[in-house]
Amino acid sequence: MTKPCAEKILVVDDAVDTLEVIRRNLMHVGHQVWTATSVQEAVKTLETKPFDIVITDFRMPKTSGLDLVRHVRENYKHMEIVMITGYASIPGAVTAMQTGAHEYLAKPFTDAELLDVVHRAAERIRRRTPFDAPVATSDHNWGLLGSSPAMQAVFRSIQKAAQSSATVLILGESGTGKELVARAIHYSSKRRAAAFVPVNCGGIPEGLLESELFGARKGAFTGAHESRAGFFQTADGGSIFLDEIAELSMTMQTVLLRVLQDKAVFMVGSRQPSKVDVRIIAATNKDVENLVSKGALREDLYYRINVIPITIPPLRERGEDIPLLIRHFSARYATELDKPAPQFTDRVLHNLQNYPWPGNVRELENVIQRLVLMAEGDSIDAADLPELMRFSAIQPESGLRSLADVQAEHICNVLNAVGGNKSQAARILGIDRKTLRDKFRSANA
Numbered sequence: 030m031t032k033p034c035a036e037k038i039l040v041v042d043d044a045v046d047t048l049e050v051i052r053r054n055l056m057h058v059g060h061q062v063w064t065a066t067s068v069q070e071a072v073k074t075l076e077t078k079p080f081d082i083v084i085t086d087f088r089m090p091k092t093s094g095l096d097l098v099r100h101v102r103e104n105y106k107h108m109e110i111v112m113i114t115g116y117a118s119i120p121g122a123v124t125a126m127q128t129g130a131h132e133y134l135a136k137p138f139t140d141a142e143l144l145d146v147v148h149r150a151a152e153r154i155r156r157r158t159p160f161d162a163p164v165a166t167s168d169h170n171w172g173l174l175g176s177s178p179a180m181q182a183v184f185r186s187i188q189k190a191a192q193s194s195a196t197v198l199i200l201g202e203s204g205t206g207k208e209l210v211a212r213a214i215h216y217s218s219k220r221r222a223a224a225f226v227p228v229n230c231g232g233i234p235e236g237l238l239e240s241e242l243f244g245a246r247k248g249a250f251t252g253a254h255e256s257r258a259g260f261f262q263t264a265d266g267g268s269i270f271l272d273e274i275a276e277l278s279m280t281m282q283t284v285l286l287r288v289l290q291d292k293a294v295f296m297v298g299s300r301q302p303s304k305v306d307v308r309i310i311a312a313t314n315k316d317v318e319n320l321v322s323k324g325a326l327r328e329d330l331y332y333r334i335n336v337i338p339i340t341i342p343p344l345r346e347r348g349e350d351i352p353l354l355i356r357h358f359s360a361r362y363a364t365e366l367d368k369p370a371p372q373f374t375d376r377v378l379h380n381l382q383n384y385p386w387p388g389n390v391r392e393l394e395n396v397i398q399r400l401v402l403m404a405e406g407d408s409i410d411a412a413d414l415p416e417l418m419r420f421s422a423i424q425p426e427s428g429l430r431s432l433a434d435v436q437a438e439h440i441c442n443v444l445n446a447v448g449g450n451k452s453q454a455a456r457i458l459g460i461d462r463k464t465l466r467d468k469f470r471s472a473n474a
């Protein structure tokens with residue numbers, strides 16, 4: 030189990046031996062440490078975990094540590110940054126601080142100096158008030174972007190939720206950012222120093238779920254030679270994210286209801302309840318009221334969970350967020366691919382804003398990633414877009430458009446009109462769902 034004071038730290042340096050020394054020192058005092066040998070690798074690693082502190086070398090062969098500082102400042106506002114340099118010079122330090130590094134460590138440094146700097150960063154994290162950045166802007170909040178009124182309302186709900194430990198239910202279609210919202214709540218709450226534990230309720234076989242969630246005592250079943258902590262014990266003092274809550278069987282729903290009522294869990298094989306202090310954040314992309322009325326979700330569990338509901342609207346209902354997200358993802362993938370960020374023509378922006386995005390932000394992110402990867406020049410034109418997004422791209426002088434063009438536009442219009450419901454759209458279009466799916470697949474191929 031992680032120590033409550035342990036910080037998640039990413040150390041970036043092209044010198045592998047320096048990395049190793051730093052890693053060992055930090056792990057020795059209980060931190061969790063990951064390493065990367067380049068800015069590109071660091072950018073990728075940052076996406077996999079919610080880090081607290083980034084320690085980066087200044088001079089690295091391909092991309093400078095300053096670029097990483099900028100990237101972290103832009104995308105992960107809450108992270109503390111420590112810049113290391115072998116060329117300790119006042120101008121370098123000034124630039125680093127102006128770019129957003131909090132601390133500066135000159136090589137060679139002693140173990141004590143390193144631990145001191147990290148300790149100060151950890152202290153700042155603990156003292157910081159939730160969301161110290163102004164919220165009512167298009168600012169980055171834990172990697173969540175959105176200037177639309179709908180997203181601003183989501184930010185306010187996150188802030189409110191962060192002030193208590195009440196159970197949260199996050200609703201939203203697939204790819205709308207439910208997990209990001211859950212993380213934002215945890216990392217801006219008082220629980221941030223303890224663990225955030227995501228659990229995909231549909232991804233664990235029914236027979237294992239109980240011991241995975243609540244742990245198992247030694248001897249509980251064959252092969253259980255040691256007592257093992259479950260997700261709830263790991264999340265003690267922190268938050269557990271129960272994703273796809275509707276996938277829980279009726280039996281597990283009953284067990285979970287008891288946990289919520291008693292604030293205690295029973296390890297498999299134990300008759301003694303053990304108290305846990307865990308904040309529950311649940312999510313589903315299903316129509317939750319429909320599930321309750323069908324009897325697939327226990328009504329009493331629904332009421333227990335739905336203390337603070339947060340609904341994330343689908344992307345097609347907040348088109349004003351699209352340019353912001355495009356800029357964000359293209360800058361991110363350009364940095365990752367070590368290319369200049371391409372320009373998007375007005376026409377492209379127009380088409381992307383009018384596309385219904387059934388896969389929401391995740392789909393947009395994938396499309397932008399591919400466009401940046403494939404870009405040859407410095408701008409992206411409508412002709413570069415996937416077929417379904419290319420409608421009206423090339424308006425011939427005669428005004429006579431191609432069948433593919435008209436078809437793509439029509440499909441998008443119908444999908445927009447039925448709120449992204451693909452079955453309904455297919456029915457109206459007179460094609461089967463599979464044909465429609467294939468059209469989207471070719472749009473995202």
Ligand SMILES: Nc1ncnc2c1ncn2[C@@H]1O[C@H](COP(=O)(O)OP(=O)(O)OP(=O)(O)O)[C@@H](O)[C@H]1O
Nearest residue numbers: 172173174202203204205206207208209314390391
């Ligand atoms: N508002 C946003 N700003 C920036 N990135 C976002 C936003 N919303 C979603 N994303 C990105 O889109 C992707 C999908 O987000 P996430 O996994 O949180 O969605 P989800 O609602 O949990 O999806 P699913 O229901 O499929 O599990 C992630 O890569 C996430 O970083």
Ligand SMILES: [Mg+2]
Nearest residue numbers: 204207208272
């Ligand atoms: Mg998810």
